Amino acid sequence: APRDVQKEIGDLVAKNKVVIFMKGVPEAPQCGFSNAVVQILRMHAVTYDAHNVLVDEELRQGIKDFSSWPTIPQVYIEGEFIGGCDILLQMHQTGELIEELQKVGIKSALMDPEDEKK
């Protein structure tokens, strides 16, 4: 049967709370922007699924169609497209990322102990 990439992606983003599409793998990113996403998630000690678009050309184009977003990396939280590197960095700097993770039941390693009581 022919591959249904859109359906595949739909399944992938539902499989884990945090899912990213990147160039390379978290242990060895092959793009500075993808690396930035990996490092931010590492600081928050988030577990996530990572998909390497460099080894799958159909996935690389498919995810751009799926998200209506033209570039890689791409970050999904609970099946919702969050943005790329710029947006994740901004959310990280403002504390918004900690909040977004908290909303889906993930406790960021950077969460202020005071905020945990809220």
Place this chain on the structure above:
Amino acid sequence: VNLLTRNMSGMAGPVASIIERKLTDMLKPSHLQIINESYMHSVPKNSETHFKVVVVSESFTDKKPLARHRLVNDVLKEELSSGVHALSINAFTPEQWDKGRQVDKSPNCMGGF
């Protein structure tokens, strides 16, 4: 003030010029900066594949970051589906810009394309 980076021969590349025109026409920015960052990546000299844009516009008022980025992506849809391969977007309202929002430094290339 529009700042357009120029290559070694003193001319802005064709893609950079198109980007400038489209963003100016569609978003009427009070400040616009287009930086060709292709030199930071593993692509041939004088490529126009990786850009950073700093856009200050009232069009971004009441829009969350993702919505702002989608707006810019939409304006540059053609470029993003042809040669432009990476686009770093810094989108501010005039109020935010005047308060001194910082433009982030783009990360270094890590070899892949």
